[in-house]
Amino acid sequence: MRVGILTLSSQDSGGVYQYTITLLESFSKYLKDKYEFIQIKNTSFPKMLDNCIEIKHSKSNFNLKIRRLIHTFTGIKLGDILENYNHPEIENTDLIISPSITLLPYHMKKPYIVTIHDFQQEYYPEFFTLKERISRKIVYKTGQKANVVVCESEYVKKDIIKFLKVPEKKIFVIPSPPPLYIQHKKLEEHKYEEYRLKYDLPNRYLFYPAQFWYHKNHINLIKAIKLLEDKYGETINLILVGSKKNNFDNVMKEIQNLGLQNQVKYLGYVPDEDMPYLYKLSTALVMPTLFESVSIPIWEAFYLGVPVVSSNVCALPEQVGNAGLLFDPYNIEDMAEKIYKIWIDEELRKTLVRKGYERIKDFTLENYAKEWEKIMRGVLYNE
Missing domain, CATH: 3.40.50.2000 (Glycogen Phosphorylase B;)
Structure with missing residues (x-):
């Protein structure tokens, strides 16, 4: 199985960044002999896996962002919205894992697992700009289309059901261990x-x-x-x-x-x-x-x-x-x-x-990797 892992957070994003680091560490230490992992990173995230692809975004690529949003809302694909992601290594993956919510897995046309960390914008909209609230509303649609949604608490699981209407059977609670x-x-x-x-x-x-x-x-x-x-x-x-x-x-x-x-x-x-x-x-x-x-x-x-x-x-x-x-x-x-x-x-x-x-005491990297392996095999092999 070839698994692509999107590592697109930055160090100043705090908990999401550390969550992604811990996920990669657990896979690298306990699952690398069973699966071929491919790290798909941006320019700021450190290289952690031997098989690593760096994607460079153009900050001025406004049209690409607009096309992605239109496709998300309408299903109409305007040109190639994955211009920077047409890499053979990505094309040949069997599964995409996104440790944070982003539109990319949805557009990659692969089975995917996404982690949703919270719905703070629903409870405290005053902490977000209008642009941030609109962006979150759009991006969170990725969770509705995911094969599996992962979260770290029963509290967030209930919010995923409440705000995204994701069936409970598709949601798995897997707390991340200490770094x-x-x-x-x-x-x-x-x-x-x-x-x-x-x-x-x-x-x-x-x-x-x-x-x-x-x-x-x-x-x-x-x-x-x-x-x-x-x-x-x-x-x-x-x-x-x-x-x-x-x-x-x-x-x-x-x-x-x-x-x-x-x-x-x-x-x-x-x-x-x-x-x-x-x-x-x-x-x-x-x-x-x-x-x-x-x-x-x-x-x-x-x-x-x-x-x-x-x-x-x-x-x-x-x-x-x-x-x-x-x-x-x-x-x-x-x-x-x-x-x-x-x-x-x-x-x-x-x-x-x-x-x-x-x-x-039971929150170890090894146990964490085992829980993730169960859901990966469930997506690909219906186990």
Whole structure:
């Protein structure tokens, strides 16, 4: 079987990029002797498979985009909409896998599997421009035509049925395991102090790794940090990492307005190899997001033995289970109360760490590859 894998996300796309990396790693490590994989990449995605095709898009190719949209809506094919994809390696594939939603699999005229990560535009349209909302509405049609749709939670599965009317039998829930750099990182205790000094980390802190989108809810978290000081007399440090997106300036201003410059620190870009140390040195991971299908940092925290205090929205209660504390991300007092509880209670933290490990122990790359192999064979061989 020849399987083409579309790797079209960029590093600043966050979770989707990491999801794609993990998928490729699992296939390369556990399935490469059974199947011939072909990576179909854009110019920004790294080459990860030996058999790799790089597709170069022209930014000015407006007509190509228009033809794709017309074909999606009407079924009328205006010329060759796959001008840049007429490669013999692609023509000879038996199956296309798209780890993120895109129109391309539909136009390739091959059986295909697509992953849908969320329907945030349906719940928070105000977070998207009109152009983005229209684009998502069109692109998500790919899911309706897919042979199989993969998602990472029952919450998203219900949304796929609700918004796309995809039959339940075509949807498979396969959570992605923690990234390889987390799973295979051997932490050396004598280096903990080295990393603490490198990033000038306080002795205790909450850790929040997230891009600065509005829905990541940094501002309510910062207000909760202030409330903890005012109401509980507890000075809690917060370490932030993540790309500077559309809410970054507002977050920095709020830190200044509340006088929290000495408690809240933004580290900027942190290399993957350093991230496990930032987790392990923290007192807890905090996840205050307003919308999340599945949180990769929560899996990472469970794997590394870090307690979790999280928002109770979307799929997060399903993901966290009994292995973390949950709060209402709109309720600053509730957020502060749950943070305070995990901050002061060492026995609670130890209990949550044990439960987190139980949640994550079977989430291995090998098991992940096996689940994907089942659905690939189901598409091609009706097994």
